[in-house]
Structure formats: structure tokens, C-alpha cells
Amino acid sequence: MNFEYKDDSFALHTDLYQINMMKTYWDEGITEKRAIFELYFRKYPFKNGYAVYAGLERLVNYIQNLKFSDTDIDYLREKVGYDEGFLEYLKNFRFSGTIRSAVEGDLVFANEPIVQVEGPLAECQLIETALLNIVNFQTLIATKAARLRYVCDGDPLMEFGSRRAQEMDAAIWGTRAAYIAGFNATSNVRAAKMFGIPASGTHAHSMVQVYRNDYDAFMAYARSHKDCVFLVDTYDTLKSGVPNAIKVAKEMGDKINFLGVRIDSGDMAYISKKVRQQLDEAGFTEAKIYASNDLDELTILNLKMQGAKIDVWGVGTKLITAYDQPALGAVYKLVSIEDETGKMVDTMKISSNAEKVSTPGKKQIWRITRKRDGKSEGDYIALWEERPDQEKELFMFHPVFTYINKTISDFDARPVLQDIIVDGKLVYELPVLADIKAFSEDQMNGLWDEYKRILNPEDYPVDLSQKTYDHKMNTIKLIKEQIKTEAVLMEKGKK
Numbered sequence: 001m002n003f004e005y006k007d008d009s010f011a012l013h014t015d016l017y018q019i020n021m022m023k024t025y026w027d028e029g030i031t032e033k034r035a036i037f038e039l040y041f042r043k044y045p046f047k048n049g050y051a052v053y054a055g056l057e058r059l060v061n062y063i064q065n066l067k068f069s070d071t072d073i074d075y076l077r078e079k080v081g082y083d084e085g086f087l088e089y090l091k092n093f094r095f096s097g098t099i100r101s102a103v104e105g106d107l108v109f110a111n112e113p114i115v116q117v118e119g120p121l122a123e124c125q126l127i128e129t130a131l132l133n134i135v136n137f138q139t140l141i142a143t144k145a146a147r148l149r150y151v152c153d154g155d156p157l158m159e160f161g162s163r164r165a166q167e168m169d170a171a172i173w174g175t176r177a178a179y180i181a182g183f184n185a186t187s188n189v190r191a192a193k194m195f196g197i198p199a200s201g202t203h204a205h206s207m208v209q210v211y212r213n214d215y216d217a218f219m220a221y222a223r224s225h226k227d228c229v230f231l232v233d234t235y236d237t238l239k240s241g242v243p244n245a246i247k248v249a250k251e252m253g254d255k256i257n258f259l260g261v262r263i264d265s266g267d268m269a270y271i272s273k274k275v276r277q278q279l280d281e282a283g284f285t286e287a288k289i290y291a292s293n294d295l296d297e298l299t300i301l302n303l304k305m306q307g308a309k310i311d312v313w314g315v316g317t318k319l320i321t322a323y324d325q326p327a328l329g330a331v332y333k334l335v336s337i338e339d340e341t342g343k344m345v346d347t348m349k350i351s352s353n354a355e356k357v358s359t360p361g362k363k364q365i366w367r368i369t370r371k372r373d374g375k376s377e378g379d380y381i382a383l384w385e386e387r388p389d390q391e392k393e394l395f396m397f398h399p400v401f402t403y404i405n406k407t408i409s410d411f412d413a414r415p416v417l418q419d420i421i422v423d424g425k426l427v428y429e430l431p432v433l434a435d436i437k438a439f440s441e442d443q444m445n446g447l448w449d450e451y452k453r454i455l456n457p458e459d460y461p462v463d464l465s466q467k468t469y470d471h472k473m474n475t476i477k478l479i480k481e482q483i484k485t486e487a488v489l490m491e492k493g494k495k
């Protein structure tokens with residue numbers, strides 16, 4: 001740790017190239033040029049059919065506190081060598097733009113903007129790194145959690161990942177994301193305290209090892225706790241762990257709530273069935289079987305298929321590290337910029353890969369559902385000024401394979417992007433976590449199972465309005481013509 005600089009802020013939580021670009025904009029006098037950036041991901045993580053959006057609360061917090069500290073400025077002066085004029089600009093820096101975003105817990109889909117930032121160019125530039133950092137991680141974990149929730153049906157899911165998370169921040173914000181998308185409790189007491197998530201837990205093998213036998217360990221725990229879940233696999237689950245848990249539960253009687261036992265190794269299908277039998281025979285038919293040990297959605301699905309008698313699932317490593325896909329890969333792209341005359345000009349990135357070609361212009365995402373039962377029809381990307389919610393019929397077509405299309409009527413259209421910060425001021429009331437969680441559950445209920453299944457889900461339609469599509473094609477044409485003209489001029493210049 002460098003103790004040379006006494007304070008810290010999140011203003012430098014950015015890539016140097018953002019500040020380098022800001023310096024260019026400053027020198028050129030264009031820091032205030034209006035710009036619009038949109039944040040989106042291209043491919044679903046875990047080959048899933050949707051993603052669950054999380055990260056907005058931290059994003060808002062970051063923006064509201066965004067300010068270069070004295071030592072941030074000292075550092076940039078001493079170590080990067082910026083001039084005083086630019087440093088003075090940074091000293092007074094505050095985010096004064098507008099942020100529109102999906103709300104937390106909402107479902108979001110590939111290739112549609114989930115955050116839109118509009119404001120002075122230099123300000124929009126600085127925040128890219130932190131925005132992506134926050135949204136990429138939290139949305140990834142929320143999506144993993146949603147997959148686990150889907151296979152677990154209504155079974156309780158406990159988050160056990162802190163010890164394996166990529167550092168402390170990931171444990172905390174990952175837990176929150178997991179809770180939004182369907183976990184019921186966490187073992188991380190700080191996360192529980194910070195966000196109001198139920199804290200929950202059993203005990204470790206070390207405690208059993210301290211007493212060197214199951215009985216003494218369980219008895220000691222039972223003497224000091226009302227609610228008891230005993231970890232029964234330290235020595236021998238069926239010969240020692242469960243029989244001793246039962247013995248302690250019988251001896252302690254009403255003095256404890258014998259909630260159940262946890263198994264953490266071995267063939268959990270076979271063992272859980274035997275454990276269930278032992279508990280039932282002893283009269284503890286209500287005692288639950290908790291399981292943990294490198295669980296993920298595939299193992300859980302498999303265990304369920306084998307008829308495992310597991311009631312409560314503890315999931316750590318594979319959730320909190322997004323083990324099978326460590327990055328969401330969301331990007332932040334410029335879609336519109338003010339020109340020399342003050343007019344907004346829409347921009348795009350062209351690629352030989354059709355799916356990588358971005359869509360120019362400021363857009364809104366409309367979530368289209370059937371009026372009669374609220375079931376999902378798809379998302380409709382429209383230019384900002386369009387109002388598909390006031391149309392009687394909508395023609396929806398695939399943005400690349402346009403022959404895949406449908407016309408729908410009797411639909412509801414909900415704008416996904418909401419005003420969060422307008423001209424630097426927070427206009428959105430951050431909901432309490434319980435409401436975010438309930439909202440997320442509602443959204444999942446509205447999504448067809450075809451998009452929710454964890455293996456080879458159907459492609460959820462993310463379509464462009466005719467105007468958006470035409471605008472994209474025209475912009476591509478314009479850019480191509482411009483490149484051609486420039487090439488001809490360059491060729492002439494050479495001669």
C-alpha cells in the first residue's frame with residue numbers, strides 16, 4: 001500500500017486512457033460536447049436465455065460521490081504530469097449528465113442497451129470503466145443465481161461463497177446480486193447487515209474436530225444455540241454423524257430447534273436418502289437435509305433427477321466466482337455525438353460479423369408482453385422518439401434474419417430504460433431489496449419456460465423497430481460512402 005497519498009476516491013477507479021481522452025477533449029475545448037453512450041452485452045453468460053440485471057444501486061452511489069480527492073489530483077500532477085489547467089477542471093468535476101437504466105432485478109437481453117448515459121463527452125468517458133466493472137460483475141452473478149433458483153424450484157438456497165469470492169467486494173455485492181435473483185439467505189454477516197438479507201449458517205468441520213467426536217461437538221453447539229443444524233460428515237455420516245445428531249436432538253428435546261443436518265461430501269444422492277431414512281425412523285420427519293460441496297445448477301439438477309432427499313442447498317464457489325463463465329463481457333459504446341453545428345449525429349461501429357455491428361442512435365427498449373396474461377413476446381428496440389405503446393399493432397422482426405417476423409396486437413409495451421439521474425440529479429427512488437427481489441421474481445414468472453431452461457434455451461426475440469433498422473442501414477451506407485470518398489481523395493493526394 002502506498003501511504004504517500006492519504007485519501008482515496010472512486011474517481012481514479014477508471015482506466016488511464018479515459019483520463020487521457022478527457023485531456024484531449026479539454027485541450028480541444030470539447031469536454032462539454034453532448035454524447036450518448038449505451039452499455040450492453042453481446043452474448044448470454046452460461047449459454048443462458050436471459051440475464052438478470054443488477055448493479056444499479058452501486059452505480060448510483062458511485063455517480064453521486066464522484067469527485068477527485070485532493071490526493072487524486074496530486075497523484076495526477078506528480079505521477080502522470082497533467083498541467084494545472086486540466087487539473088483545475090478535474091478538481092471541479094461532477095457528473096452533470098443523465099443516466100437511464102433498466103431497474104435492478106429486471107430481465108435484460110443480449111444486444112440491447114441496459115444503461116444509457118447522455119451528457120458532456122468527458123464526463124460520459126470517465127465513468128465507462130466503473131460502470132462496466134459494476135454491471136458486468138453483478139449482472140453475471142445475478143444471472144448465475146437465477147439459473148440456480150430455476151433448478152431448485154421452491155427449495156431454500158443459501159449463499160456460502162464469501163471464502164472463495166474474488167476478494168471482499170465481490171463477496172458483498174455478489175451476495176446481494178444472488179439474493180435479488182432468488183437466493184434466500186447468506187452466510188456473510190456483513191452483507192446481511194448491509195442489505196437486510198437473512199443471515200444463515202450451520203457450523204464447520206473444525207468445530208467437530210475441536211471436540212474430536214460428533215456427539216460432544218453437537219452437544220456443545222446445542223447448549224449454546226436454539227436453532228441447530230449439525231454437520232454430519234466429519235468422520236462417518238451414516239455410522240456416526242447422523243446417529244449422534246439424533247441422539248443430541250432427543251436428549252435436548254424442546255431446549256433446541258433441531259432443524260436438520262448438513263452433508264458436505266460423498267455421493268449426496270445415496271447418502272441423503274439414507275440420512276432421510278435415519279431421521280424419519282427416529283421420528284424427525286420435519287428435520288431438513290442441507291447439502292453443500294461444489295454445487296452448481298447442473299449438479300443440483302442431477303441430484304434431483306437421482307431422487308436425492310435434499311431440502312436446502314448451500315452454494316458457494318461456483319456461484320460467487322461465476323465458475324463456468326467468469327465475465328459477462330458487456331461493452332459501452334458511443335451511439336451519438338454532437339457535431340460542430342450543435343446537431344446530434346448518430347454513430348456506430350461496423351464489423352464484418354453482422355451480430356457485432358452496433359445500432360446507432362439513442363434508443364429505448366420496450367418490453368412487449370401479451371395483454372391477456374403478461375407473457376413475454378420479446379423486446380422491441382425503438383428510436384427514442386418512437387412510441388410503440390401507442391400503436392395498435394407491432395411488426396416485430398429479427399434484426400439480422402428479417403424473414404423471421406410476426407405482427408402482434410393486444411400487447412403491453414413497457415419502457416425498460418428508466419430515468420435514474422437527470423442532469424446530475426437523482427430522480428429515481430432506489431427500491432428496498434425485498435421489492436427488487438419480488439419484482440425480479442415477477443419478471444421471471446412472465447418469461448416462457450423455453451427461454452428459462454438452463455440447457456439450449458430458445459432465442460428470446462430482441463427486435464429492431466422498422467425506423468431503427470432503416471436508420472442503421474442508412475448509417476452503414478453513409479459511412480461506406482464516406483470511406484469511399486476519403487479513399488479517393490487520399491489516392492488523388494498521393495499522385
Ligand SMILES: Nc1ncnc2c1ncn2[C@@H]1O[C@H](COP(=O)(O)OP(=O)(O)OP(=O)(O)O)[C@@H](O)[C@H]1O
Nearest residue numbers: 264265266267268269270293294295299302303306
Ligand atoms: N450423486 C451425485 N451425483 C452427481 N454429483 C454428485 C453426487 N454426489 C456428489 N456430487 C458432486 O460431486 C462432486 C464430488 O466432489 P469431491 O470428490 O471433491 O467430493 P468428496 O470427495 O465427496 O468430498 P471432499 O470435499 O471431502 O473431497 C461435488 O461437486 C459434489 O457436489
Ligand SMILES: O=P(O)(O)OC[C@H]1O[C@H](OP(=O)(O)OP(=O)(O)O)[C@H](O)[C@@H]1O
Nearest residue numbers: 160204205264292293294295315316317
Ligand atoms: O462448496 P461450496 O459451494 O464452495 O460451498 C462452501 C463450502 O465451504 C465450506 O467448505 P470448507 O472446506 O471451506 O470448510 P469446512 O471445513 O467448513 O467444510 C462448506 O463446507 C462448503 O463445502
Ligand SMILES: O=C(O)c1cccnc1
Nearest residue numbers: 160187200201202203314
Ligand atoms: O453455514 C454454513 O454451513 C457454511 C458457511 C460458509 C461456507 N460453508 C458453509
